[in-house]
Amino acid sequence: MKNLLIFLVIFGFNSQIFAQDLFEILDNETPQTKNYVSSTFKGTRILNGHSIENRKKGILEFVISHRFGRVNLGADELYGLDQSNIRFAFEYGLTDNIMVGIGRSSFDKTYDGFIKYKLIKQRTDKNAFPFSTSLFGSIAYRSIDDFEPGNEPSDSERISYTAQLLIARKFSPGFSLQIMPSLIHRNSVKIDEDPHDIFALGIGGRIKLTKRISINGEYHYTVNPLESIETTNSLAFGIDIETGGHVFQIILSNSITMIEKSFITESTDDFFEGDVHLGFNISRAFQFGKHKKEKLKKMKESNQ
Numbered sequence: 001m002k003n004l005l006i007f008l009v010i011f012g013f014n015s016q017i018f019a020q021d022l023f024e025i026l027d028n029e030t031p032q033t034k035n036y037v038s039s040t041f042k043g044t045r046i047l048n049g050h051s052i053e054n055r056k057k058g059i060l061e062f063v064i065s066h067r068f069g070r071v072n073l074g075a076d077e078l079y080g081l082d083q084s085n086i087r088f089a090f091e092y093g094l095t096d097n098i099m100v101g102i103g104r105s106s107f108d109k110t111y112d113g114f115i116k117y118k119l120i121k122q123r124t125d126k127n128a129f130p131f132s133t134s135l136f137g138s139i140a141y142r143s144i145d146d147f148e149p150g151n152e153p154s155d156s157e158r159i160s161y162t163a164q165l166l167i168a169r170k171f172s173p174g175f176s177l178q179i180m181p182s183l184i185h186r187n188s189v190k191i192d193e194d195p196h197d198i199f200a201l202g203i204g205g206r207i208k209l210t211k212r213i214s215i216n217g218e219y220h221y222t223v224n225p226l227e228s229i230e231t232t233n234s235l236a237f238g239i240d241i242e243t244g245g246h247v248f249q250i251i252l253s254n255s256i257t258m259i260e261k262s263f264i265t266e267s268t269d270d271f272f273e274g275d276v277h278l279g280f281n282i283s284r285a286f287q288f289g290k291h292k293k294e295k296l297k298k299m300k301e302s303n304q
Contacts, residue, residue, distance in 0.1 A: 033125055034123060034125055034127075035123055035124045035125040036121045036122065036123055037121070037122040037123065037124060037132070037170050039053075039170075040052055040053065040122070040132060040168050040169075040170040040176045040178075040206075041053050041168070041176055041178070041206050041216075042206070042214055042240045042242055042247055043240065043242075043247040043249070043281075043283065044061070044091065044099070044116075044283075045249065045281055046178065046204035046205075046206070046216055046218045047204070047216050047217075047218045047236040047237075047238045047249065047251050047253065047281075048218060048234060048236050048251075048253060048255055048258060048263045049164075049180060049202060049204065049218060049220070049260060049263075049264075050114075050116060050134075050136055050164070050166065050260075051166070051168065051178060051204070052118065052132050052133070052134040052166045052167075052168045052178060054093060054096065054097065054098070054099040054116060054118055054134075055091060055092070055093035055099055055285065056093050056096050057093045057094065057095050057096050058093060058287060058288045059092070059093045059285050059286070059287055059288070060090060060091070060092045060093075060285070060286045060287075060288060061090070061091045061092070061283050061284065061285045061286075062088070062089075062090055062283065062284050062286070063087075063088065063089045063090075063091060063101075063103070063281065063282070063283045064086070064087075064088050064281075064282050064283075065086065065087045065088075065089075065258045065279065065280070065281045065282075066084060066085070066086050066279050066280050067084070067085045067251075067253070067255070067256045067257070067258060067277045067278075067279035068080040068081050068083060068084055068085075068277055068278045068279060069081070069082065069083030069084070069256075069277065070269060070274070070275050070276060070277060071274065071276050071277070071278060072273075072274035072275060072276070079278075080277065080278060081278070084106075085105070085106050085107045085256050085257065085258075086105070086106045087103055087104065087105040087106070087107075087258045087259070088103065088104060089101050089102060089103030089104070089112075090102055090103075096118075097117060097118040098115070098116070098117050098118075099115070099116045100113070100114065100115050100116075101113065101114050103259070105257065105258060105259060105262075107256065107257050107258075107262065108142045108143075108144045108262075109142070109143045109144040110140050110141065110142050110143065110144075110259065110262070111140070111141045111143060112138055112139065112140040112141070112259050113138065113139055114136065114137065114138035114139075115136075115137055115138075116134055116135070116136045116137075116166075117134060117135045117136075118132065118133075118134045119133045119134060119135055120132060120133040122168075122169060122170060130169060131167055131168060131169040132167075132168050132169070132170075133165065133166065133167050133168075134165075134166040134168075135163075135164075135165060135166075136162070136163070136164040136165075136166055137161070137162065137163050137164075138161070138162045138259065138260060138261070139159060139160070139161055139162075140159070140160045140161075140162070140259055140261050140262075141155075141158055141159055142158045142159075142160070143158065153188060156187050156188075157187050157188035158187075158188075159187050160184065160185065160186045160187065160261040161184070161185045161261075162182065162183070162184050162185075162259075162260040162261050162264075163182070163183045163185075164180050164181065164182045164183075164202075164260065165180070165181050166178060166180055167179050167180075173208065174207060174208040175205070175206070175207055175208070176205065176206045177203070177204070177205045177206075178203070178204045178205070179201070179202065179203050180200075180201070180202035180203070180204070180220070181199075181200075181201055181202075182199070182200040182201070182202060182220070182260065182264060183197060183198070183199055183200075184197070184198045184200070184260065184261050184264060184265050185197050185198075186198075186261075189226075189228070190226075190228040191227065191228045193227040193228070194226050194227050194228050195224050195226070195227075198222060198223070198224055198225065198226070198264075198265050199222075199223040199224060200220050200221060200222045200223060200264050200265070201220070201221050201223070202218065202219065202220040202221070202234075202264070203218070203219055204216065204217065204218040204219070205217050205218075206240070212241060212242045212243070213239065213240065213241055213242075214239070214240045215237070215238070215239055215240075216236075216237070216238050216239070216240060216249075217236070217237050217238075218234075218235070218236045218237075219233065219234070219235050219236075220233055220234040220235075220263070220264045221233050222264065222265060225265065226265060226266070229266070229268060230268060231265065231266060231267060231268055232254060232267050232268060232269060232270055232271075233267070234253070234254065234255045234263045234264055234267045235253065235254050235255075235271045236251055236252065236253035236254075236255065237251070237252050237253075238250055238251035238252065238253075246282060246283050246284045246285065247281075247282075247283055248280065248281075248282050249280060249281040249282070250278075250279075250280050251277075251278070251279040251280060251281065252276050252277070252278060252279075253271075253276070253277050253279060254267055254269040254270060254271040254275055254276060254277065255267040255269070255277065256269070256277050
């Protein structure tokens with residue numbers, strides 16, 4: 001009887017240890033819920049530049065952007081409204097993490113294309129990660145014929161490239177911040193002193209005011225600017241308004257252009273001297289493929 005009691009005690013103790021180990025193994029092997037942070041920004045743009053946000057798979061977005069002339073031109077030019085620069089684009093979600101787009105700007109009659117890939121997502125679960133990261137790359141083709149006769153540039157000389165690393169964190173439901181190390185490469189330059197490769201560092205933020213309205217700011221510092229023209233660093237402030245299927249942005253900026261190679265490296269106006277351009281971005285999303293209502297609902301929720 002004594003030996004039997006000792007056996008039962010030892011067996012029960014070992015069984016308890018085995019059960020605890022088994023539960024730990026099962027707990028480690030059980031898939032954990034992944035709580036990804038959403039809606040770091042309301043749309044795919046902070047203001048002039050891209051945010052880390054992508055459109056969901058199967059969603060086509062039509063984007064129209066306007067930048068008017070300087071408001072300090074006065075009443076004769078209707079405070080810049082008589083002048084206008086426009087860009088329109090189509091942007092599509094190949095997957096939830098990959099978005100591509102093509103566009104055309106009236107400024108320099110430029111055609112552009114881009115791809116944006118969300119590499120890392122901010123998480124708040126057991127394996128929390130503090131920020132989101134996207135890779136952005138674009139190509140721009142300047143088609144305007146402003147050259148002297150006999151000095152026509154080749155197609156290659158008209159091309160510029162942009163590469164960016166977008167790093168963003170949503171600190172709270174009401175505040176998000178993003179930094180944007182950037183490299184802009186020109187195949188040709190106006191003078192020998194102009195760098196072919198320009199480095200810049202951008203920062204942008206969002207403060208949420210209501211469920212559908214936020215205020216945004218964006219600034220890009222150019223490390224080695226062009227020498228052929230007197231440039232300034234791009235600065236912009238604006239308001240995001242989300243209305244169901246589209247996001248409307250009202251913008252005040254010293255940049256009149258709307259693609260990275262231009263507004264980061266070619267802005268020439270001084271915001272604090274009154275060289276401010278009123279502008280707006282407006283987008284409309286269309287769903288392709290199955291589960292239209294469900295995906296559109298998720299897209300609207302992600303913008304809130």
